[in-house]
Amino acid sequence: MTPLLETRALEAFYGDFQALFGIDFTVGEGETVAIIGSNGAGKSTFLKSITGVLSNKADAIRFKNEPIGSLAANHVVRRGIAMVPEGRRLFPSLSVEENLQMGAMSKRSGHWTLETVYRLFPVLKERRYSPGTALSGGQQQMVAIGRGLMANPDLLLCDEISLGLAPIIIKDIYAAIPSITSEGTTVAVVEQDINQALAVADRVYCFQEGRVSLEGTPDTLTREQISAAYFGL
Amino acid sequence: MDWVNAIVQGIFVGGLYALFATGLSLIFGVMRLVNIAHGDLIILAAFLSLAVVDGLNIHPLVSLVIVVPVMAAFGYALQRGILNFTLGKDILPPLLVTFGLSVIIQNALLETFSADSQRLQAGAIETASIPIGQGLAIGVLPLIIFVTAIVVIGGLQFVFYQTTLGRVFRATSDDAVTARTMGIDKSHVFALAMALALAVVAIAGVLMGIRTNFDPAVGPARLLFAFEAVIMGGLGNLWGTLAGGIILGVAQAIGAQINPGWQILAGHIAFLIVLVIRPNGLFPRIQG
Amino acid sequence: MADIPAYAVSRATRSSRIGMAIGLIVLIILATAPWWAGRADLRLLIEIFYYLALAQLWNLLAGYTGLVSVGQQAFVGLGGYTLFALAAFGGVNPLAAIALAGVVAAIFALPTAFLVFRLRGAYFAIGTWVVAEVYRLGFAQVSALGGGSGMSLPADVVRSIADGRQAREWLVYWVALIIVLAAMAIVYALLRSRQGLALTAIRDSEPASESLGVNTYRTKLVIYIAVAFATGLVGALIFLQKLRISPDAAFSVNDWTAFVIFIVVIGGIGRIEGPIIGVIVFFVLRELFVDFGAWYLMLLGAVAVVIMLLAPRGLWGLLTDRWDIQLFPVRRALVVKETKDSG
Numbered sequence: 001m002t003p004l005l006e007t008r009a010l011e012a013f014y015g016d017f018q019a020l021f022g023i024d025f026t027v028g029e030g031e032t033v034a035i036i037g038s039n040g041a042g043k044s045t046f047l048k049s050i051t052g053v054l055s056n057k058a059d060a061i062r063f064k065n066e067p068i069g070s071l072a073a074n075h076v077v078r079r080g081i082a083m084v085p086e087g088r089r090l091f092p093s094l095s096v097e098e099n100l101q102m103g104a105m106s107k108r109s110g111h112w113t114l115e116t117v118y119r120l121f122p123v124l125k126e127r128r129y130s131p132g133t134a135l136s137g138g139q140q141q142m143v144a145i146g147r148g149l150m151a152n153p154d155l156l157l158c159d160e161i162s163l164g165l166a167p168i169i170i171k172d173i174y175a176a177i178p179s180i181t182s183e184g185t186t187v188a189v190v191e192q193d194i195n196q197a198l199a200v201a202d203r204v205y206c207f208q209e210g211r212v213s214l215e216g217t218p219d220t221l222t223r224e225q226i227s228a229a230y231f232g233l
Numbered sequence: 234m235d236w237v238n239a240i241v242q243g244i245f246v247g248g249l250y251a252l253f254a255t256g257l258s259l260i261f262g263v264m265r266l267v268n269i270a271h272g273d274l275i276i277l278a279a280f281l282s283l284a285v286v287d288g289l290n291i292h293p294l295v296s297l298v299i300v301v302p303v304m305a306a307f308g309y310a311l312q313r314g315i316l317n318f319t320l321g322k323d324i325l326p327p328l329l330v331t332f333g334l335s336v337i338i339q340n341a342l343l344e345t346f347s348a349d350s351q352r353l354q355a356g357a358i359e360t361a362s363i364p365i366g367q368g369l370a371i372g373v374l375p376l377i378i379f380v381t382a383i384v385v386i387g388g389l390q391f392v393f394y395q396t397t398l399g400r401v402f403r404a405t406s407d408d409a410v411t412a413r414t415m416g417i418d419k420s421h422v423f424a425l426a427m428a429l430a431l432a433v434v435a436i437a438g439v440l441m442g443i444r445t446n447f448d449p450a451v452g453p454a455r456l457l458f459a460f461e462a463v464i465m466g467g468l469g470n471l472w473g474t475l476a477g478g479i480i481l482g483v484a485q486a487i488g489a490q491i492n493p494g495w496q497i498l499a500g501h502i503a504f505l506i507v508l509v510i511r512p513n514g515l516f517p518r519i520q521g
Numbered sequence: 522m523a524d525i526p527a528y529a530v531s532r533a534t535r536s537s538r539i540g541m542a543i544g545l546i547v548l549i550i551l552a553t554a555p556w557w558a559g560r561a562d563l564r565l566l567i568e569i570f571y572y573l574a575l576a577q578l579w580n581l582l583a584g585y586t587g588l589v590s591v592g593q594q595a596f597v598g599l600g601g602y603t604l605f606a607l608a609a610f611g612g613v614n615p616l617a618a619i620a621l622a623g624v625v626a627a628i629f630a631l632p633t634a635f636l637v638f639r640l641r642g643a644y645f646a647i648g649t650w651v652v653a654e655v656y657r658l659g660f661a662q663v664s665a666l667g668g669g670s671g672m673s674l675p676a677d678v679v680r681s682i683a684d685g686r687q688a689r690e691w692l693v694y695w696v697a698l699i700i701v702l703a704a705m706a707i708v709y710a711l712l713r714s715r716q717g718l719a720l721t722a723i724r725d726s727e728p729a730s731e732s733l734g735v736n737t738y739r740t741k742l743v744i745y746i747a748v749a750f751a752t753g754l755v756g757a758l759i760f761l762q763k764l765r766i767s768p769d770a771a772f773s774v775n776d777w778t779a780f781v782i783f784i785v786v787i788g789g790i791g792r793i794e795g796p797i798i799g800v801i802v803f804f805v806l807r808e809l810f811v812d813f814g815a816w817y818l819m820l821l822g823a824v825a826v827v828i829m830l831l832a833p834r835g836l837w838g839l840l841t842d843r844w845d846i847q848l849f850p851v852r853r854a855l856v857v858k859e860t861k862d863s864g
Contacts, residue, residue: 053414073410074413074414074415074416078416085411091404093403093404093406102404151415267642269591269647315830319829324642324643325790326829326830327643328591329826330826330829330830332591332825333783333823333825333826333829334822334826336818340819340822341815344814453650454654457647457650460647460651461651494669495658497654497658498655498658501651501654508648509639512639512640
């Protein structure tokens, strides 16, 4: 399997505070990877580093075998990495459709257009002219995912997409992931919900205190191993 | 009849104040920057037009073809070269830097054009008027200014709510970090907003220069008029800004009718009264 | 029994003690200036004093309280006009009128605050300017005070200050020195007090300090009015020296606010030392380039812009980055006194 994204000895800092310590991480093309870990384990920081919101050494992050660690966020997305941010972060002054259109600002073409996103999440078409923030939590999450897809990314990073949603809605959201990967987009999800992560992922990374504490495929990892890696027991 | 006439004239002057105000409102809306040099930039545009008119021997309104792009380009460069570096949580850096800019522009104009009062010569339209009966007449120039204000505000409204650029402005203003992960370069977007604002400032400056005398020191007063129209109309509401400009114009006209020395004072007092009774302006934007 | 070190909260540092000694020497030199300096030098020193006082006051307002006002010329002008009105028409001794000018400025500050405190941040700034313009245009309408062209202090009033020109100039000089020292002492004392802590808290985070029980509105109001009072005093002093007042001069935004802000920013905002450095730079630049007229003001504006962009904490900030010095310590530090036997 060809690696799509690789990080080698990735570190991240907030001022003097070190949040990530030498993360080695790989996602292969077409693979779905989950990153689990408790609050403060460094999962979101890791995604921010990849997307260029936090800057890094150029060689620490390689995408399609090119160094991208020092690129600014607005250039990273043009290379083909899109993010569904934690807390959805829809633009409150924009309608649903305008929020989706913002996702296409990186001007990459491909399968995903307004039409195909509406096909994936039909409810969004009904609410297309509503302000994005007037929607229910689950629908807002659909807008956020759709907005990420509009960039036609090779890699879609989803940060805590189940956070604060009812179980039935989480199921709906996760049901969309196979349709996304089948169009050739590789997906990495950050999850606190271990069961959800194990159900969707081909491979799992567990983060703890800024380090990778466990790595493997869902069928080979035992509950005990995961608990130990997750909680540091 | 004098009173009715004064109020009608005041309404038309309000169009000019709305033009002053839209640039200020636009910049604040997109990047939360309050530009103290705004008034001086209006005067700069008027002087630029004066130089173009003198140099090329053309009509001041024709000079817009040059003044508008030059001011827009200046706005872009100013934002990218200086003002972008002042934006942040602290309000002092943008305030101080634009204050410095204000002093620099005033004195550069003083050095180049002297302190003499100037006027853009626009020929017949300066005095032409349309009688509407019963001793009332509407000046052609005030009418042009008022219609221009409506067209400019309508145009900005269209840009903001119907175009990709406007969508990017609103999104960046909402959440610049997230917009950046969609490929938006904040510095460029803010510079475009400043360019657009100074294009409007250029139009306002040339129309003002045809209507009244100006000299290098009158910029700050224009800033205050713009500010008052923005606050009275309600922050972030462009049509409200037109209403704010009209209230200011009418208040000044009434003040001047009572006593010529009270013209400007009456405008300020109207603003303070609105501030007391409606601190969020008369037409605050309803958050969706 | 173990030795327990005794702790004490201290603000004094070695550099502050040295600073105190230097300050005392400078003070003696300045107090004796009338005997060694020429007339022009005295005039310049008075100007330096009132700019330093205005800068300290603006620094207290903006740098410590977060009230970025660009309308302080309102209180300079009110102070100046009060002096002229009381001295010319009320028969009040001009020196006594200086004190009353502060009171009048403070009284006007109350309704002003009521209006401008409705605006936030940069809008507060421009709001204060609008109010100052209202005062300027208002005074231009008062024909008894000379309307738009202003008035001179009547000759008999001028003579009542002191016997002879020299005595008058000396007296004004000493009054100016006392006012600037008092302004600095008050700012310094305030910052060392509990109120000073509250101020720093408000500047750093208004919601957080409110949750800790700091009444931010009242604290801000008190500071705003106190600064208006002192600015009024300085305004009266300025026009007592100039002997002539007009609305445009009294309520000039460039003279009494823009230059003052430049001084504070160049020197270093939020530090008592900042305005001292800034006022020195301001007057050195002015003495060097004043013949260049408009170019000098462009240079001044450019220097302020460049410093704000490259060294936002001003020249004093650059110095303290390199050396840990503090002439006016307001920070508190825990120091260990000699250990003593607790047994």
